[in-house]
Amino acid sequence: MDLNILISNITNPVLLFFILGIFATFVKSDLEIPAASAKFISLYLLFSIGFKGGQELVHSGINQQIIITLLLALAFSVFVPLYVFHLLRLKLNVFDAGAVASAYGSVSAVTFISAASFLEMNNTPYGGHMVAAMALMEAPAIVIGMILIRKYDKSSSEKGSMKLVLHDAFTNGSVLMILGSLVIGIIADSKQAEGIKPFTSDIFKGFLAIFLLEMGMVAAKRFKAFIQYGWFVSLFSIIIPLVNGTMAVLLTSFWNIESGNRFMLAILAASASYIAVPAAMRLAAPKADPGLYIPMALGLTFPFNITIGMPLYWTFIQYFPTTSH
Numbered sequence: 001m002d003l004n005i006l007i008s009n010i011t012n013p014v015l016l017f018f019i020l021g022i023f024a025t026f027v028k029s030d031l032e033i034p035a036a037s038a039k040f041i042s043l044y045l046l047f048s049i050g051f052k053g054g055q056e057l058v059h060s061g062i063n064q065q066i067i068i069t070l071l072l073a074l075a076f077s078v079f080v081p082l083y084v085f086h087l088l089r090l091k092l093n094v095f096d097a098g099a100v101a102s103a104y105g106s107v108s109a110v111t112f113i114s115a116a117s118f119l120e121m122n123n124t125p126y127g128g129h130m131v132a133a134m135a136l137m138e139a140p141a142i143v144i145g146m147i148l149i150r151k152y153d154k155s156s157s158e159k160g161s162m163k164l165v166l167h168d169a170f171t172n173g174s175v176l177m178i179l180g181s182l183v184i185g186i187i188a189d190s191k192q193a194e195g196i197k198p199f200t201s202d203i204f205k206g207f208l209a210i211f212l213l214e215m216g217m218v219a220a221k222r223f224k225a226f227i228q229y230g231w232f233v234s235l236f237s238i239i240i241p242l243v244n245g246t247m248a249v250l251l252t253s254f255w256n257i258e259s260g261n262r263f264m265l266a267i268l269a270a271s272a273s274y275i276a277v278p279a280a281m282r283l284a285a286p287k288a289d290p291g292l293y294i295p296m297a298l299g300l301t302f303p304f305n306i307t308i309g310m311p312l313y314w315t316f317i318q319y320f321p322t323t324s325h
Contacts, residue, residue, distance in 0.1 A: 012121060013209060014114065014117055014205060014208050014209045014212055015212070015306060017209040017210070017212050018212040018303070018306065020216060021214060021216020021218075021220070022217070022219065022220045022303075024217055025216070025220035025221055026220060032217070033213065038214045041211045042110075042211060042275075043177055045109070045113055045207060045208060046177040046181065047200075048181075048199075048200045048201070048204050049116065049178070049181075050131055050135075050178045050181025050182040050184075050185060051181045051188075051193075051200055052128070052131075052201065053130065053132065053181075053182055054131070054181065054182045054183065054185015055128065056127060056128025056129075056131075057131070057185070057186060058128075058190070059190075065127075065256060065258070065261070066127065066129045069127075069261055070129065070132060070136060072248070072265060073134075073137050073265060073268060076137065076244070076248065077106070077107075077137040077140040077141045077144075078140055079105075080105040080141065080244055081101040081102055081145050081148070082101075082105075084100065084104050084105065085097050085145070087240075088236070089152075094148075095149060095288040095289075096293070097148075098145045098146065098285055099288035099289075100292065100296060101141075102141050102142045102144070102146070102273070102277045102281065103272045103296065103297045104141075105137075105140070105145065106137065106138055106272070106276060107134050107137045107138055107271050107272075107273055108272060108274065108302060109178060111267055111302060111306060112130075112264070112268060112271065114305075115267040116264075117205065117208065118314070125260050126258075126260035126261050126263070127261050128185075129261075130261055130264040130265070132182060133264070133268060134178065134268055135178050135182060141273075141277075142276070145285075215298070215302070218298065219295075219298050219302065219303060220299075229292060234300060236296070237296045237299075237304070238304050240301075241271070241304060241305055241309060244269040245267065245269055245313045245316075247269065248262070248268075248269040248313075249262060249266050249320055252322070253320045254323060256322050257322060262322075267309075267310065267313065272301045272302070274302065277293070278294055281293070
């Protein structure tokens with residue numbers, strides 16, 4: 001891996017605010033972001049990335065590369081929770097294994113947004129259809145995780161539970177915002193969209209920095225409660241994202257997919273959900289411990305991806321160029 005890429009990523013002001021949040025928690029500072037403000041910023045980031053993605057998707061149109069990328073994204077959202085669940089059953093109960101499998105099969109919008117910032121820093125574009133890929137990957141993993149729980153635990157047989165899971169997966173605030181913004185971006189008039197560009201683009205990085213500051217504080221607090229689970233889940237939280245991200249890089253090398261889109265798919269495959277999945281699992285699998293799957297995704301996988309993972313996947317893409325032309 002190019003050391004300059006790693007250093008450049010770690011010294012990115014946006015990422016440094018994440019580190020500041022972790023530091024603030026460990027020194028027991030009274031620094032805090034009001035919950036209402038954090039929620040607003042989260043919704044703003046989802047709105048901005050979804051709307052811009054919709055606009056870009058209109059301009060790029062639909063081609064073979066886009067179709068292949070979206071199919072690969074769906075394949076990952078189904079395959080990852082299946083194999084992750086069976087690995088976790090070596091150490092965890094059915095409920096925890098299902099919840100964690102859903103988290104790692106689903107995606108992190110904040111990791112995606114951080115990856116967009118990484119590509120911008122490297123002057124590399126990515127297609128608006130990658131926002132659609134992110135939206136497509138959010139819900140299937142939740143459903144797969146619940147199906148696995150119901151299959152392997154005989155007591156999990158409530159008749160209406162799957163309908164509720166599906167409803168919660170698709171109406172979850174983060175999912176609805178990203179999907180809704182994507183659709184609005186597609187149907188909105190381009191000239192009219194220019195009128196809100198200062199809001200959708202110009203202030204984006206500032207809000208992202210504040211949001212990651214809050215994420216750093218939340219991650220540090222969750223990590224303290226997570227230590228009791230031991231080395232297995234800690235190693236899992238690092239190794240599985242690395243496996244999934246590398247797998248995405250290798251698979252996309254067989255098609256003529258642009259570097260920026262390959263990188264974004266790798267990040268989506270490597271990321272883990274700590275917003276949509278916990279909201280869904282609270283209803284679908286109340287016996288699963290949120291003190292396990294949230295810290296795994298937010299306390300370990302998220303920091304790994306935005307510090308080491310992103311420059312690592314980018315380096316892999318340079319070493320494994322596409323073989324199709």
